[in-house]
Amino acid sequence: MRREPPRSxxxxxxxVFPGVMLLVFFVIPFSIMFAVSFFRRNPAGFYSPDFVFDNxxxxxxxxxxxxxxxxxxxxxxxxxxCVAVSVPFTVLLARASRRAQTLWLVALLSVLSLSExxxxxxxxxxxxxxxxxxxxxxxxxxxxxxxALLPGFGAVLTGMVYQALPYTILILxxxxxxxxxxxxxxxxxxxxxxxxxxxxxxxxxxxxxxVATLIMVFVFALGSYLLPQILGRPRHWTLSVLITDQAILQxxxxxxxxxxxxxxxxxxxxxGLTVMAGxxxxxx
Amino acid sequence: xxxxxxxxxxxxxxxxxxxxxxxxxxxxxILRAQDRSLKVGVYGGYFKDSFDANIFPVxxxxxGIAVESVAEPTGEAWLVQLEQAARAGRAPADVSxxxxxxxxxxxTTDLWAPLDPAxxxxxxxxxxTFVAEYPDGRLAGVGAVAWYITLVTNTETYPEAPxxxxxxxxxxxxxxxxLLALVSNSxxxxxxxxxxxxGTNALDTEEGQxxxxxxxxxxxxxxxxxxxxxxxxxxxxxxxxxxxxxxxHDVTGLAxxxxxxxxxxxxxxxGILDSGNWCLSRASEKSDEAHVFIDFMSRPETQGxxxxxxxTAPTLARSVLDLTEEEFSAVSSEIDPIVPRYDxxxxxxxxxxxxxxxxxxx
Numbered sequence: 001m002r003r004e005p006p007r008s009x010x011x012x013x014x015x016v017f018p019g020v021m022l023l024v025f026f027v028i029p030f031s032i033m034f035a036v037s038f039f040r041r042n043p044a045g046f047y048s049p050d051f052v053f054d055n056x057x058x059x060x061x062x063x064x065x066x067x068x069x070x071x072x073x074x075x076x077x078x079x080x081x082c083v084a085v086s087v088p089f090t091v092l093l094a095r096a097s098r099r100a101q102t103l104w105l106v107a108l109l110s111v112l113s114l115s116e117x118x119x120x121x122x123x124x125x126x127x128x129x130x131x132x133x134x135x136x137x138x139x140x141x142x143x144x145x146x147x148a149l150l151p152g153f154g155a156v157l158t159g160m161v162y163q164a165l166p167y168t169i170l171i172l173x174x175x176x177x178x179x180x181x182x183x184x185x186x187x188x189x190x191x192x193x194x195x196x197x198x199x200x201x202x203x204x205x206x207x208x209x210x211v212a213t214l215i216m217v218f219v220f221a222l223g224s225y226l227l228p229q230i231l232g233r234p235r236h237w238t239l240s241v242l243i244t245d246q247a248i249l250q251x252x253x254x255x256x257x258x259x260x261x262x263x264x265x266x267x268x269x270x271x272g273l274t275v276m277a278g279x280x281x282x283x284x
Numbered sequence: 285x286x287x288x289x290x291x292x293x294x295x296x297x298x299x300x301x302x303x304x305x306x307x308x309x310x311x312x313x314i315l316r317a318q319d320r321s322l323k324v325g326v327y328g329g330y331f332k333d334s335f336d337a338n339i340f341p342v343x344x345x346x347x348g349i350a351v352e353s354v355a356e357p358t359g360e361a362w363l364v365q366l367e368q369a370a371r372a373g374r375a376p377a378d379v380s381x382x383x384x385x386x387x388x389x390x391x392t393t394d395l396w397a398p399l400d401p402a403x404x405x406x407x408x409x410x411x412x413t414f415v416a417e418y419p420d421g422r423l424a425g426v427g428a429v430a431w432y433i434t435l436v437t438n439t440e441t442y443p444e445a446p447x448x449x450x451x452x453x454x455x456x457x458x459x460x461x462x463l464l465a466l467v468s469n470s471x472x473x474x475x476x477x478x479x480x481x482x483g484t485n486a487l488d489t490e491e492g493q494x495x496x497x498x499x500x501x502x503x504x505x506x507x508x509x510x511x512x513x514x515x516x517x518x519x520x521x522x523x524x525x526x527x528x529x530x531x532x533h534d535v536t537g538l539a540x541x542x543x544x545x546x547x548x549x550x551x552x553x554x555g556i557l558d559s560g561n562w563c564l565s566r567a568s569e570k571s572d573e574a575h576v577f578i579d580f581m582s583r584p585e586t587q588g589x590x591x592x593x594x595x596t597a598p599t600l601a602r603s604v605l606d607l608t609e610e611e612f613s614a615v616s617s618e619i620d621p622i623v624p625r626y627d628x629x630x631x632x633x634x635x636x637x638x639x640x641x642x643x644x645x646x
Binding site for chain 2 (some may be wrong): 124130230242248250
């Protein structure tokens with residue numbers, strides 16, 4: 001198939017629809033949010049149109065810096081764990097029989113159909129003292145008495161990885177299936193062990209895909225606000241939790257908007273840095 | 285799972301917000317071919333279900349006014365929607381049940397149409413807490429229902445009921461408490477002031493507020509869960525996972541009646557008395573129907589029916605009610621309640637919220 005650059009206006013037609021959707025459902029709402037972040041908050045009522053920096057000033061404190069830092073680190077950690085688990089898994093999956101592949105993919109898609117609420121409550125039951133997996137460990141003699149594995153950082157991380165893993169695999173799958181199998185064969189013929197071949201051939205060949213997947217999972221994990229509440233202690237609450245509090249429970253839209261704008265800008269900057277770093281390595 | 289969803293959707297919850305939005309668009313639940321109708325906003329979930337089943341049909345039968353009940357999310361979120369709709373001249377609900385702080389916030393923009401006390405026959409029997417007035421004396425809202433937040437325990441973990449809010453500070457209860465996550469819905473500052481500082485007046489000054497925060501910080505190691513969503517705590521309380529905390533007296537009573545090992549105790553310092561008002565949106569054109577509705581809801585018989593069927597505390601003086609001793613104590617208590625300092629949340633809401641968040645997150 002040959003790709004030709006679009007010549008007439010009609011050639012652009014296929015992108016009109018997504019373009020309009022993007023404008024209506026992303027650009028316009030984001031612009032409104034951006035505008036609201038400069039509005040003046042009336043503590044006793046709502047907010048009034050204005051141009052003040054108070055909302056940003058309130059955000060720029062060590063307290064919110066810590067929360068933002070934690071949210072970013074958590075999202076990065078989730079992204080790294082998901083990709084580290086998914087790449088080998090997907091490579092193995094791509095080699096499995098057609099039937100096994102279908103079964104795995106259906107199972108993964110069914111996990112995607114679960115809402116964050118269900119995932120959160122299921123994990124909180126699974127990790128609880130009264131009904132959780134530690135009871136199983138006690139039954140087979142691994143533990144003395146059942147104990148609660150939540151709330152805590154481990155529980156939050158587990159829940160978020162569980163939620164993001166199917167996405168990660170489904171993003172990686174098409175790229176890995178298309179990976180030329182002769183690359184591995186050549187590496188093996190030249191004497192590389194399977195593990196060595198995987199790290200020296202498959203991973204470098206997949207570098208752009210892996211970076212793109214990391215970014216997508218990172219952004220996905222950054223928006224999580226329910227799992228940290230259900231599975232974590234207050235110090236594990238992400239910035240999204242505080243944004244929700246301000247927007248829904250304190251009616252402080254300007255401050256919520258300012259925090260959201262900040263979060264978007266920081267994550268865009270991080271994504272930009274990642275892409276730039278990838279590009280530079282390509283050039284060298 | 286339906287059970288879970290139902291619980292996640294209870295009144296006062298956050299998670300129910302989106303679903304409640306969908307509810308506002310869905311079909312009216314009791315709408316017959318009648319000429320007169322009224323859209324009434326009540327908290328989605330348990331409250332709305334109880335009102336739909338027990339209260340609204342009686343009202344419709346008596347007055348011929350059909351009630352279209354609308355599920356509202358938390359008071360604050362609903363307030364924003366009502367205000368924005370009113371600016372556009374629309375009323376998603378004519379009359380809404382509003383918590384105290386949103387009622388007062390609504391007053392600042394004249395969102396509530398003034399009500400006429402003369403058209404509410406039992407107006408003089410309302411307890412003073414349940415009359416919300418504009419600063420110039422116009423009537424902005426009339427008490428709808430009241431509910432208590434009390435000290436709740438799992439009866440298997442705690443065979444003896446605790447007597448005082450002091451139990452929250454007891455070192456023996458390390459990592460065992462479930463408390464509400466926000467300064468403006470947990471009212472723990474008031475509890476601290478009443479328990480340790482001689483009364484909620486101690487919160488009049490900033491020093492007093494800071495002292496209360498300091499005292500509150502001491503109970504942090506005891507808290508296992510700071511919850512926004514009721515279902516989260518209720519489940520854990522029933523199973524004994526989190527055996528003590530603050531929770532709603534009415535729902536705990538229902539759970540106990542269903543055979544779950546839970547109990548609600550009015551501590552000697554008093555339960556927290558929170559309540560909702562009926563408020564009429566200024567964009568509504570149903571002022572007549574709204575007055576008939578509020579009049580009906582404020583009658584002793586209706587308040588009695590609410591206590592028996594929905595489990596809420598009455599808004600009228602005890603003397604005019606037909607509740608038996610047993611029925612009254614099931615929903616309320618003679619112990620002087622802790623009344624939240626709503627005025628503080630109006631004046632210094634953002635500051636208190638910030639201090640609170642730093643306290644529990646930090």
